[in-house]
Amino acid sequence: MLELSDVVYLLIAFIVVHFWWKTMQARERAEKIAQDACKREKMQLLDATVSLKKFGFEKNNFGSRIFLRYFSFEFSSDGEERRIGTIAMRDSVQQYLYMDLPEKPVIDIEPTSFEEE
Secondary structure, three states, X not given: OOOHHHHHHHHHHHHHHHHHHHHXXXXXXXXXXXXXXXXXXXXXXXXXXXXXXXXXXXXXXXXXXXXXXXXXXXXXXXXXXXXXXXXXXXXXXXXXXXXXOOOOOOEEEOOOOOOXX
């Protein structure tokens, strides 16, 4: 028979696995977004990796709190000079993309503009 402590441990394990799974899905989507953005800007995505930088709640345009994962990536125009990019994701939906480009300070794309939930 399951005791209450067993149920709590199972619930915690489920939450951790679910969070990890959703983060991996978001990372895969963020990597595709970074590849597409680098290709569009004629940049090279370095190391072909996108990594989780941080996560947390942020207010959207409507004042509601939404959970965002922030992924960082590095890119270059010549393969030598490294520049940083950041993608904010809500689940597997891009909220914004920031790239520190050499010829212009930033690209800021907001396809969903922190939609109301």
